[in-house]
Amino acid sequence: MKTLKKIGIWMDHSMAHITEFDSEIKETKIITSDFTFQDKVETLQHTESGMHNKEQQKLSTYYKDLAQIIKNFDEVILFGPTDAKVELYNELKENHQFDAIKIEVKNTDKMSDKEQCNFVDDYFKRFDFKTTKEL
Template sequence: MEHYKQVGVWIDHSKAHLIGFKSGQVRLLETVESPFESIKRIEGEGRDMSRFSPNPVHVSNNEYKKHHIVQNEINEYMRMMEQKLANFEDILLFGPGTMKERMKNRLREKKAFEGKWLSVERSDKLTENQLLAFVREFYKKEGV
């Protein structure tokens, strides 16, 4: 397999598409699925209310527990992405939502990513051909 130094990563909370760029050519390298589930239903779980009030304003500890489960899943996803991106020199993060910014901030904190070029762009959901075109146009515009 060819070795790519430049990569575009379309990322959101559910998955990431890694698109390699080399000599004006782009290729979808890999799709990484996130362990994050947006809606949790734990077997046997009751309603999110306190036992003393049917009022949904008074929530139980389920919310606290669910929040920590979600945070652990997102951290695991980011660890997986760090390992995938470690071999690239130029990294373009793009996509909807906030995940691209969270990923950039995490990579900036890691010593392994010091000196690497990171860029963040906003985009919506794209088809595979649109993903490839987005990365190709970005790197051509940057003159890399």
């Protein structure tokens, strides 16, 4: 039986903390959005429309970077305090390349790295237990 590759991603619009489930040593990788506060200040000086366009371009790149990581996994839990996880989920669902990947979205508060690792562990262990119990 194939071992499923699982990953948890705590995210907001500025960064994503990526935790792979199943590794003994929990290592969190961080991906950041390129849209900074300085970008916001500079573009607001020109027009709000320009700022919105620049922000959308940077977020699109951020989501594409995350999608490149996600495509290597079988199961994904996206969680965090903002709508960024839902925005990413919607983009992934529009791309049929991700149809075979089980992706779930959960609302959570801000979390420390340890809380994120525990959340990912608890989420996937709970799911594994149900699957094993049903067999």
